[in-house]
Amino acid sequence: MKIFHGTENANILRPCVVTLGVFDGLHLGHQAIMRRVVERAKTIDAVPTALTFDPHPRAVLYPETAPPLLQTLDQRLANLDFLGIKQTIVIPFSREFASQPAEDFLRDIVHDRLHTREVYLGKGFAFGKDRGGNIELLRSMSEKLGFFADEVDEVQLRGNRISSSAIRKLLADGRINLARRMLGRPYGVEGVIIRGNRRGHEIGFPTANLKPNNRVIPRFGVYATATLIDGVWRKSITNIGVRPTFENDAEPSIETYVFDFDGDLYGDVLRVRFLHRIRDERKFNGIDELKAQIERDTRRARNYFRHQGVKNMLAIL
Numbered sequence: 001m002k003i004f005h006g007t008e009n010a011n012i013l014r015p016c017v018v019t020l021g022v023f024d025g026l027h028l029g030h031q032a033i034m035r036r037v038v039e040r041a042k043t044i045d046a047v048p049t050a051l052t053f054d055p056h057p058r059a060v061l062y063p064e065t066a067p068p069l070l071q072t073l074d075q076r077l078a079n080l081d082f083l084g085i086k087q088t089i090v091i092p093f094s095r096e097f098a099s100q101p102a103e104d105f106l107r108d109i110v111h112d113r114l115h116t117r118e119v120y121l122g123k124g125f126a127f128g129k130d131r132g133g134n135i136e137l138l139r140s141m142s143e144k145l146g147f148f149a150d151e152v153d154e155v156q157l158r159g160n161r162i163s164s165s166a167i168r169k170l171l172a173d174g175r176i177n178l179a180r181r182m183l184g185r186p187y188g189v190e191g192v193i194i195r196g197n198r199r200g201h202e203i204g205f206p207t208a209n210l211k212p213n214n215r216v217i218p219r220f221g222v223y224a225t226a227t228l229i230d231g232v233w234r235k236s237i238t239n240i241g242v243r244p245t246f247e248n249d250a251e252p253s254i255e256t257y258v259f260d261f262d263g264d265l266y267g268d269v270l271r272v273r274f275l276h277r278i279r280d281e282r283k284f285n286g287i288d289e290l291k292a293q294i295e296r297d298t299r300r301a302r303n304y305f306r307h308q309g310v311k312n313m314l315a316i317l
Contacts, residue, residue, distance in 0.1 A: 102127060
């Protein structure tokens, strides 16, 4: 996939089928948009193209209410590539850009620079000055400039609209199974493995301590997880919290015990995906009680991984 940081860097030679949006999380609703773009691009021999914004527009315009993002920019770009987008333009979002009339952006960038043949927006998405760049404006300008514009219907689950904000709420509540259904994949975080206090080693469960790049972390507790090591998703169990049995850390920790693995992961970048919530985090009366609980948690996780549906899911991660 070609990636352009800023529209001025894009040197577009072929016609494009385009979509615009932040696409945080690339959930099932976003995936429906990407499928439409990819299918139409293939049909008319054009380049499937996404224009995305970084940072999040609300982080610039209303920072006090800006949501934490489900993905880093690199994760978003990797998922766009996986979904078949061949060209992504990352637009640095600023107050200056926000003040630009949507008509100018559509004419100068979408039409003139990208040679756009078709444009698809998610339902309700708008951009530009006073959010004037909505589907009605696109359809009006498409008649003048000679491209086609349409809106992709929203995707629902159990009668509820799938959205990034809904997924953030589910993760905060620890409802990772429903979040997984909205995302179309298990939610994951990635980051560098740092040295901890080695208490896990002392009690027979050595953990990798992850310093996450992601800002959205599931609710404190213990989870059955999958951890990517050397290109292989390995079964694991992960605790998120402040380790109340020993001390209440100011910063939450993410500690992963990888089953049947004794390698050194310090300094590596690790990916962890959350598959099933086992229990809440709680305080224990000493190391022996904690160790006994970890043994029970590990047995529960191993039993979870024996289910055929879970095996199938691990095979396609």
